[in-house]
Amino acid sequence: MHKKQHISVFLLPLQGVGGYISRLRLPLQRLGGYILILLVLFACSKQQSRLEQVLEFAGENRPELEKVLRYYEQDPADSLKYRAACFLIENMRYHYCLNNKKLDVFREYLRDIVPTSQTYKLFEKEYGSLGDEKYRATYDAQVITSDYLIRNVDFSFRLWEETPWGKSLSFENFCDELLPYRVGNEPIEDWKEAYYNKYRPMLDTANYDRNSSLAACRVIFSYLHSKTEKDLLEWVYADDLSVPNLGALTLLNLRYGACQEQVDMLCYVMRSVGIPCGIDLMVQHPDNRNSTHWWNYMRDTSGLCAAFDYYYEMREPAGKMSLTRKCGVVYRKCFALQAEAYPVRYHKRKDLFVPSTLSNVFLKNVSEAYYPENPIPFEPNKTIQNGAVLFLMVFNNSDWIPVGWNEVESGKITLNHLEPEVLYLIASYSDETKSYHPESGPFIPHKDGSVFFAKPDADNKQDMALSRKYSLPWWWADYEGAYQTRAIGGKFQAANRPDFSDAVTLYTIPEAAELWFMDVYPGVQGSYGYARYLSGENGYNNMAEVQFFSGDTQLQGEVIGTEGSYQAAPDKTKKSLFDGDILTFFDAIRPSGEWAGLAFDKPQKITHIRYWFRNDDNNVFPGNEYELLYWGEKNWISLGKRVATDTILNYKGVPSKTIYWLRNLTKGKEERPFTYENGEQIFW
Numbered sequence: 001m002h003k004k005q006h007i008s009v010f011l012l013p014l015q016g017v018g019g020y021i022s023r024l025r026l027p028l029q030r031l032g033g034y035i036l037i038l039l040v041l042f043a044c045s046k047q048q049s050r051l052e053q054v055l056e057f058a059g060e061n062r063p064e065l066e067k068v069l070r071y072y073e074q075d076p077a078d079s080l081k082y083r084a085a086c087f088l089i090e091n092m093r094y095h096y097c098l099n100n101k102k103l104d105v106f107r108e109y110l111r112d113i114v115p116t117s118q119t120y121k122l123f124e125k126e127y128g129s130l131g132d133e134k135y136r137a138t139y140d141a142q143v144i145t146s147d148y149l150i151r152n153v154d155f156s157f158r159l160w161e162e163t164p165w166g167k168s169l170s171f172e173n174f175c176d177e178l179l180p181y182r183v184g185n186e187p188i189e190d191w192k193e194a195y196y197n198k199y200r201p202m203l204d205t206a207n208y209d210r211n212s213s214l215a216a217c218r219v220i221f222s223y224l225h226s227k228t229e230k231d232l233l234e235w236v237y238a239d240d241l242s243v244p245n246l247g248a249l250t251l252l253n254l255r256y257g258a259c260q261e262q263v264d265m266l267c268y269v270m271r272s273v274g275i276p277c278g279i280d281l282m283v284q285h286p287d288n289r290n291s292t293h294w295w296n297y298m299r300d301t302s303g304l305c306a307a308f309d310y311y312y313e314m315r316e317p318a319g320k321m322s323l324t325r326k327c328g329v330v331y332r333k334c335f336a337l338q339a340e341a342y343p344v345r346y347h348k349r350k351d352l353f354v355p356s357t358l359s360n361v362f363l364k365n366v367s368e369a370y371y372p373e374n375p376i377p378f379e380p381n382k383t384i385q386n387g388a389v390l391f392l393m394v395f396n397n398s399d400w401i402p403v404g405w406n407e408v409e410s411g412k413i414t415l416n417h418l419e420p421e422v423l424y425l426i427a428s429y430s431d432e433t434k435s436y437h438p439e440s441g442p443f444i445p446h447k448d449g450s451v452f453f454a455k456p457d458a459d460n461k462q463d464m465a466l467s468r469k470y471s472l473p474w475w476w477a478d479y480e481g482a483y484q485t486r487a488i489g490g491k492f493q494a495a496n497r498p499d500f501s502d503a504v505t506l507y508t509i510p511e512a513a514e515l516w517f518m519d520v521y522p523g524v525q526g527s528y529g530y531a532r533y534l535s536g537e538n539g540y541n542n543m544a545e546v547q548f549f550s551g552d553t554q555l556q557g558e559v560i561g562t563e564g565s566y567q568a569a570p571d572k573t574k575k576s577l578f579d580g581d582i583l584t585f586f587d588a589i590r591p592s593g594e595w596a597g598l599a600f601d602k603p604q605k606i607t608h609i610r611y612w613f614r615n616d617d618n619n620v621f622p623g624n625e626y627e628l629l630y631w632g633e634k635n636w637i638s639l640g641k642r643v644a645t646d647t648i649l650n651y652k653g654v655p656s657k658t659i660y661w662l663r664n665l666t667k668g669k670e671e672r673p674f675t676y677e678n679g680e681q682i683f684w
Contacts, residue, residue, distance in 0.1 A: 050090045057093050058141040065089055067146035072153075080171065084153050087175045091336045092141045094361055098185035098244040100133040106243065107250045115236045115256040116568040130243055144188060152181045155192050159274035165213040168301040169276055177276035177299060180335040183267050184245035184260075191248030195272030198252065199223070203273055214300040214314065217275050221313055224269070235262065235310060236567050262310040263294040270298060279333040280307065280366065283357040284401045286328035286394040286422045287471065287684065289670060294333075297321065305369060321370050325474055328394050328422045329403045330370050331363040338364045342405055346389070353429050355391065355402040365404070367417040376415040376451055378426060380439045384408055390439060392418075393425040395684075397671050400425050400436060420447040423659070423673055423684035438634050442659050442673070444684060452675075454631045456655035462676065466628070466649045468515075469662040470618035470670040471683030476515070487513035487613045489536030490543070492520065494528035494606055498560070498599065504528070506606060509536065513613035516647065517545075517582075520609040527605045532561060532597025533577060540566070541594045542614045544585040546577045548598065549608035557598030564589045585614040617668060620644050624666035631658045631673075641665065659684070 048056075055062050068089070072082035109123055124130075156179045160166045169178070181188065202223045208215040235255040246257060251265040263279050270277035276299040285291050295309040307321040308314035338344060342358040380390060390413055392404035406413035418424065426440040442454040476483050488511060493503040506522035531548050535541040541562075548555040561574035565587050572587035574596035588594035620626070625643050628651060629636040639651065649662070659673045674683045 051086055054089050054093045054141050057139075061142045061144070064144065064146045065092075065141065065149075068149045068153075071146070071150055081153050081157060083171070084156070084175060084179055085149065087336070088149065088153070088179065088181070089141070092144070093139070094337060095141075095182060095335075096137040096139045096185060097187050098135050098137055099187065100130065100135050102127060102130045102133050103135075103243060106130060107246060110246070110250055110254055110256060115238070115254070117236055117238060118568065118570060119236070119256065120238055120240050135244070140182075140188065148181075148188065148190065151190065152192065153179070155196075159192075159196075159272075163213070163216075163274035164211045165216070165301045166274060168303070169299070170303075173276055173299060173303075176334060176336070177278050178271055178274065180271075182335075183264050183279060183333070186245035186247035186264070189247060189249045191252070191268060192272050194249065194252060195268050199269055200273050212301060213275050213298065214306060216273070217270060217277075217298045217306075217308075217314060220269060220273065220275070221308065224266075224310075234567075259294050259309065263296050266296045266308075266310060270296070281331055281333060281363075282327040282329065282403070283331060283360075283363075284328075284394055284396055284403050285326075286403070286419070286424075287326050287672060288397075290396040290398075290401070293325070293327070295323070297332075307370075323370065326419060326422055327370070328419050328424070329365065329392065330367045331360075332366045333360075334362045334364050337361055340364070351431065353431065355429075357402055358405065367419070371417045371419045373416050374418065374420070374445060374449060376418065376443075376445060377412055378415065378440060379412045380408060380426070380428075382411070384428060384439065386411065388428065391427050391429065391436065393427050393436070395423060395425075395442075395673055397669065400427060400438075402427070402436070418445050420445050421684075441633075442631055444675075454658040456630060456632055456658040458655045460656050461653045462656045464651045464654050464660075464676050465679070466620060466651070466662055466681060467647060468619050468681060468683075469626075469664055469668070470616065470672050471674075472515070473616050476616075482512065483542065483614060484512040484514070486539040486542045487511075487536065488539075490539055491534045491536070492522075492546075492609055492611075493532055493534055493597075494524070494526075495530045495532075496528055496603065498530060500530065500532065500534075500595075506531075507609065513615075515615040516619050517610055517612045520611070522606060522609065524606070527603035529600050529603045530560070530597060531555070531557075531600070531604075531606055532595045533611070534595040535588065535592060538591040539594075540591050541574075541586040541588040541596065543577050543596070543611065544614050545580070545582045545612040546596075547610040548604075548606050549610070550604050551607055555598065555600060555604050555606070557600040559596065560599050561586075561596035562588060562590075562594040582612045582615060583617050616670065618670055620647050620649050621664075621666075622646060624664055627663045627665055628654075629661045629663065630655055631660075636661060 055065055058065055068085050069082065072078040072085055105127060106123055110119070113119065160169065160174055160178055199220060203216055203219055206219040208219050238257050241258050241261070245264055246261055248268045251261060251268065267277050267279055278297055279294055280297050281292060281294040283292055285293060295307055297305045297307050298314060299305050305321055306314035307323055312324050338361060341361045341363055343352070343354050344361050346352055384390070386408050388408045389405050390408060391402035392406065392415065393400035394403050406415065421444065423442055423444055425438055425442045427436040427438050429436055440453070444452040446452065487509045490509040492506045493500060494506055495503045504524060506524055507520045533541070533543050533546050559575050559578055565572040566589055569587060571584045574586055576584040576586045577596045578598065586594070586596050622644050625641055626649055627641045628639045630639065639654065642649070659675055661671065661673050663671055672683045674681045676682070
């Protein structure tokens, strides 16, 4: 297993670790350059309260915090507001704004434009990368003003008291889901009233159950997705964005960013109108590349929570929340310091190793809200002593990543509330080797309560026919309808007039696309000066690559067709069909009638068409070099390398009852472990 950077600290005060750190793709050894490390947690004497610790930490800003406390101490009727102010101040020490001058410029840049998918690239070209300049941490306790805190507390109480569902919200949940003035490392801004003024009218005029926070949440959700409001823009998803939280006022009239910006914006909106809302997350995808994911939850009047995100509306809460993708372990992003967060619980241990995925002191494990208990007892090697910490790992396409931890008690650990049908591993961390060491084989808990542990059986070998190295992408069949159906009705046409008024249809795609190329032999007589692919109904074209042949010769020509692309993406235009890259595709602005083709220099007879519809390029590809590995007792074991001569790789005499990993050594990044069952690859 790969070595990990060792950090000898007692606390990493990372509000967005597993989020911000992952987005910036920073190696752990560089964290010190961007984050201030607090070496001692609760370093003051036992007699000193957390409140007094923060007041002392505030330094010259202490009078501002004390003014807030005195303000609410004067009137007994404000006793609950005093407790709320104490809650914010007591947890303020570990909250800060993470910023640099270029990020300020970027925020202003966003407010003056209509963003596209290329916005961040264009900004970098003009101003340089945001990461070129060192980020600075400005701690809330040392800069926040009394006026700001008082306004936030008073306005939050107003929201709590004026909403009909507020009476069902406990003070503890109010503090977590309405009161906080920030959600991450964004600037301190007066945002609640601005959002309230923008979104409260939606609730005042809508027809819904006014006693239901869930119904109110759905009203706001529908409004955010309305395309009839002139001040609302369609969300531009920016997967290349690598910055800390953009901030509330930046997102007030902006629809731009990745999932972090989406959940931030939804949290600002819901909280501003009194809907209890927060952010849940996974610190590492259990079935995807090295990445995290955030989504929102809201609390209804029964106290149950419903999960949702910008693209998927919340379902009726019914005991356990449901998600659209695998998570493995779910955490909640809290404002309060969490006593059970890994670096907080073990802060007194000398030379504590803190994995970056578990270093956020504000994360609370809430997997029990999503998954059944399904306890899995495990007894590690007897050399593992009581009190030792074992890490729960998932695979990130190349390595095992910690997503949870358990402390050994009475020679064993018990894993609870693990998501079924996810691949896990238990590992220890060695200070000597600075790396993780597997303590279990990879295992998969199933929905029926059984658990599969990978253990190679060399006595019962099997033959394998492998066609892919990665699971079917979730978007292929699960995003706004199945993408593969967009191919149905698409036409390949030839013509001698550039407007295709004399078009001859060479082939019509009759069924949903496959994630692979298709060969068509039209058998049509005649020669033509133009050829194209015309999108089917509601297909948005979505063709990735088209090759027209005359005999054995691939035809070339000038690219012609419909101009533009969805959200002005330059790699998703008509040219994508002929750029030789099967991962790019034409994503047209309009759903139907969009086309792309070639104008030949002279009429050509078209005898053969090869095409790839939108796909992920993870099938076995002839000419690429592959390596198959299987999990042995404690590590991956290679079965050798070979060059594919077909779209299937055949292996004979492979140990059974374990997991496998097919690597493409020629190209690509997406790879997943799989089991082989009844002649099929089952990816995990």
